[in-house]
Amino acid sequence: MDIQRCTKDSFVVIGKEGSTHDGTDFVQKLWDDANAHFNEVATLAKKDEDGRILGIWGAMSRLDHSFLPWEKHFSQGLYLAGVECTDGADAPQGWTKWIVPAYEYVYAPSDDEHSFAAIISYLNENDLPLVGAVHDFTCPIDGKSYRFFPIRRLSE
Numbered sequence: 001m002d003i004q005r006c007t008k009d010s011f012v013v014i015g016k017e018g019s020t021h022d023g024t025d026f027v028q029k030l031w032d033d034a035n036a037h038f039n040e041v042a043t044l045a046k047k048d049e050d051g052r053i054l055g056i057w058g059a060m061s062r063l064d065h066s067f068l069p070w071e072k073h074f075s076q077g078l079y080l081a082g083v084e085c086t087d088g089a090d091a092p093q094g095w096t097k098w099i100v101p102a103y104e105y106v107y108a109p110s111d112d113e114h115s116f117a118a119i120i121s122y123l124n125e126n127d128l129p130l131v132g133a134v135h136d137f138t139c140p141i142d143g144k145s146y147r148f149f150p151i152r153r154l155s156e
Helices: 026-036 115-125
Strands: 004-008 011-019 056-061 078-085 096-100 103-109 135-138 145-153
Touching: 011 026, 011 056, 026 078, 056 096, 078 096, 103 115, 115 145
Parallel strands: none
Antiparallel strands: 004 103, 011 078, 011 096, 056 078, 056 135, 103 145, 135 145
16 A cells, blocks of 8 residues: 655635434435535635646544544544635535644555555554544545545644
8 A cells, every 4th residue: 555644734625514423325425415516616626727626525523523533433523525625715505614724644545445444554553643533535637536644733
C-alpha cells in the first residue's frame, strides 16, 4: 500500500450532512443528493489555475462536530458529502458548511474495504496517533479516491 504524508491548511467543505443514526446507506444517499444538486454549489468550489475543482470530500466528525474520530470503533459519527470551497463561501439553503481544521495527514488510496484497517495498523505500528476523524477524498482530475488520517493538528 502506498502510504504518504502531507499537511493541509484549514479548508471549507460545503455539502450534505448526515449521521450514522440515519441508517446503513446514509452515505450513499448523501452523495446522491449532493450530486443531484451540485449546480447549487458549483460556483463556490475552489478551483486550480486551470479552472478544475480541487477536491471532493467525504468529511467526517464525531456527532458533536469536534472533528475527532468516529466513536464506537469508527461506527458512529457525522459525514459531509461535498466539495472543497473558497474560504468565504456561505452554504446555500439545504447545504452545510464545515471548516476542517489544519492537520498533518497520513493518506493512501482507498482501493478496497481493507484499506482503512491497513492504515490503522500502519499508524499503530509506527506509534502515530489518530488525532482527528478520517476523511474521504476524491481527486476530480484523475478520479482516484484516498483516505486522509489526521496524525497531528496544526496551529492556525
